[in-house]
Amino acid sequence: MNRLKCLITFFLLIFMHGITFGVITRSYAYTIRIKNIKLIRVVGPSTINLVINTSIAGSSIMSATFARDSSSYLQMTSIVPENVQRRIIVTAKDGAIPTGMKLELSAGECFTGLGDLGNVKISPVPLEVNIGKDLITGIGSCYTGTSGYRLTYSFGPDPNYVGTIMFNTQNYVSIVYTLTE
């Protein structure tokens, strides 16, 4: 019986030793990868309609007839690599701007979202076919939220070429926004 007690005590001591001092350390290596994200979209009507109009005889075509539309918004999500800034380039494509006319675009400040939302151009950007122009620069990692940058299109006579304007019922052009480094 004493031999049995001794045996049990021996095993208990070994077991308790294992609990108290047998700390096993294991290391796991995790690689967390944040994807390089650059997504933009424009929300608003399917087509922007801009129609100039004047009804006062003798009045300047330049001042009274600018057509404006501010019904669309630019939204984006961007995650940039370290020390990288992005910009949004805007280009007119697949069409033409009527002779003697100007098509300008401006982006309002973005009041929603978080992060490094960049800097919008203060002056309206005159659009030219197949020529990319900066609309927003200095974009870092950010998201605009569900509102975004309010886009304002402005269509009217170019003061230097008023005499070349011609009546034109339809003139399409595609405005392409590109988020790029």
Add this chain to the structure above:
Amino acid sequence: MNTLYSTLLLVFLMMTSYFGVYCQNEGNVAKLPVLMSIPPVATLSLAGDSLNFSIKGKGTSQVITPNFAGTTWLNYTSVVEENSTNLISANLTTVDLPAEVIIKLKVGMATGAGYGQKGVSVGTITLSNYPQTIITNIGTCFTGQGANMGHQLNFQWVLHPNYDEDLLKEYNLKDLKVGVTYTISRND
């Protein structure tokens, strides 16, 4: 419950139809079509120091008398189609002008402010009940508004070279009032 679902569906459809994402979005590129339209424009009006009557629009009228000594200016704005021009015509709208009386209208060249292809005066015409062109070759332009803008109009009342003095006595020339209408239209 069905009503609730229908209402929610309707609201969703309305929201997506107005404010849905309609442009082509592909990753870092978004595309939106823009339609630009330039409607034709042809408006004219009169300016001056003693206008009796004037209506703005494509047709503008005034009333003149033999004592009319004021100066009238014709202002207009025009946007034309490619390879097309507008013209302005003038005609009398009073039919009881004595045959012995002739009214001549002298149209000056475009002056003052404005821009573009303003029209060319035909010079002096004798007004009749039928419209006669007074300004031609009007392209896309504007003359500016008010006196000293556009084309100056001067009226001259003269007697017919072979007028019948006895017939003329039947009229009180001082009470004569004659309407003149100006119309801007496409030069087809």
